[in-house]
Amino acid sequence: MNEQERAEEHLKTIRRLMERGTIYRAISAPTALVGGLLSLMASWYYLHWFNHFGPNDFFSTDQNAFLRLWLVVLVLTAVANTIFIVTGSKKRGEPVLSASMKAAFTALAPAFIAGGVFTFYFVGDGWVPSTDVWLSIGWCVFYGLGLLATGHFAPRSLTVLGWAFLIFGIAAFIVFRLTGGMSDVFSHDLTTRPVGAIFMAVTFGLFHLIYALCAWPRKGAAPEL
């Protein structure tokens, strides 16, 4: 091997290691586990509540229960994520707000802001029973877009998770739009209300648990790229 070939090989090694060293997982496996479990619990609680009170009573007692419940899940997951980030940074002796984390927040922000505006519009425009379903579909799509925006520095499993949310969200939108009670965006069919909770259980619940299982750090395993 001549000096030029050796130089090329060394540059390849440097590039590979640089990429590996700067890879950043915006959603850690422990955060996904907490978020997934909380989502399943919230969905179960919501469905249990719905079945207990029945559609009409439920509708009249609390219109924004769905939104409030998922805001609680979001806040609890965000708190857990912060704790994981701070303890992880301390363990590695790195600053809490690292350059990689700033890049992740910057990448996630546009989709999350759009999701917030979408939520504000749907809720602010007057609640109808199908709002829950459309909110869950919208959150799923925007969350998927946010994860995909981190793709240039995220490990493959996070990109797969992003695609799963996006494809499932779009597919659900098409299916719900084309079928029976959901053909009207502002459907007043009260029986559609549990669909949103079931959808959230499958996506934010199950998808996150599967991701946590796949991405959980294993001792001695090579880091995922």
Place this chain on the structure above:
Amino acid sequence: MLDFDKLDKTIHEKGRLSIMTLLATRPSWPFQDLKAELKMSDGNLVTHLRTLHAGGYVAVTKAVLDRPQTSYSLTDKGRTAFQDYLRVLEQIVKAGKS
């Protein structure tokens, strides 16, 4: 004409180059993380780190968190040496292609 002697011999070894590259990506790396990332034996990694430390390229920090942990980081001299090394390496590749 390129002078290959310009290449820093301390860095121009695959094991040490890998260590320097990883250290350039983060403020510091714990020994166990370096070992896992580079798949080197303890002895091999320690030998390379000692060489880099002796050259003034790598700083060592020992801390006791939940257990004793030794972390490594690039010194200013090490970062400059790594950047210079990259520049020479790129020149060699460019010269070979022209």
